[in-house]
Amino acid sequence: MLRQTSRLLARSIATTQQPIRLMGARPMSTNMPATPVEDSTFAASWKKVAPHIDPPKTPSAFMKPRPSTPSAIPSKITVNFVLPYASQLTSKEVDMVIIPATTGQMGVLPGHVPTIAELKPGVLSVHEGNDVKKYFLSSGFVFVHANSVADIVVVEAVPVDRIDQNLVQKGLADFTQKLSSATTELEKAEAQIGIDVHSALSSALAG
């Protein structure tokens, strides 16, 4: 029971005072990243086979520990929105995100059920107060965690206002023509993907 006190204390402080929260969130004996047990077995087995080399680090060593699930639903949802060449949003607290999942548009509010969803080409909108930011996504995955954190991993994304209407129409026409002249299954599939993306683009511009 006493082992838990530091954590409980830190939690009660964290809710009242913002600056101390950073110190409280440091990995202490109780709130290390989720996998301390495994790491020790790995290190032990590593010592047996290669006592002269230090065990390699694993990704969790470079990651900030994620917050634990709070008992009450927070008022904001924390969004991480990453691309291969940039992190668009990092731990940003927003009101709501609407995600183009393959099963349809999905609104994610704080306290959403933990979900893994695949994305299709479409519009991601990030609602922050009255401010709405719209991005067009190509494809990727979304993970909504129980602690009201949403991770959006996307291959390519652009703000909707930077898409050119004329080029979209031209691309759509091109791919429609390609589909009609396609002979192999692969060509057909490629043309179909092109059409899907372009029609999603044009509907994003229209909507």
Added chain:
Amino acid sequence: MVETWGICIYILKYSMKKCREHVPLGARSISTQIVRNRMKSVKNIQKITKAMKMVAASKLRLIQTRAENSRGLWQPFTALLGDTPSVDVKKNVIVTISSDKGLCGGINSTAVKVSRAINRLTSGPDKETKYVILGEKAKVQLIRDSKKSITICMTELQRNPLNYTQVSVLADDILKNVEYDALRIVFNKFQSVVSFIPTMATVLSPEVVERETESEGKLGDLDSYEIEGGETKGEILQNLSEFQFSCVLFNAVMENACSEQGARMSAMDSSSRNAGDMLDRLTLTYNRTRQASITTELTEIISGAAALES
């Protein structure tokens, strides 16, 4: 009488000098030719290493921002699927990432050493460990002792700056050609220009993810997630694991390229400093020798003249 002695001694000394075979014709007492040649070559080496350092520094600046920007990419996957270095599976595939060119310190041999140790760690009865190698340098080292277990070998990656599309094609190629339960990606994570951390990222196959979830093993909490889209859960997990591999590989390739340039920069920096030190020492030797030979000659002339006078 004394005059002839003096001349005799002078002629004797002169002919003795001529008799020494390794001295080129016409050279005076001590040859400085060899030292001069050595100095010239050291100076040239210093020029080359300085130029290489500059090139590495400019490449490093470009790639460092890209590597740092790609760091967000793998974090969601680790948050969701956890970090499982100690997972016990039958078919392990070690993806070793190294550079194509040398002269970059110890990053390649570190990667190879770590890969070998992982091989020892994962091998056992009815287990199978295979290598997939990216980059020339790891191939050269690993081909010596584990030629049979190398399945794929890809080189010439770093010639053009890589983007995500190329890496995902690469990842696709790897996934199609190897059977795996767990992929272990070994690379050097860039910390600073002088420090690189050997790192191993683990990517599990969809079957293993499912097994671990069901047996309440290492991925126990994945069961609480609702899975949207796709026909079956397996299909989504398949997509997820392939996507995870391409993302992790992308970051790993970036980090390793960045480490390579950083290591090359510091290696070239220290070697141009060494060349400078060496040049200083050689210059000192050269000047001393020159001085000595002048002094000797003067002594000879003066003593000869003195002998003539008396």
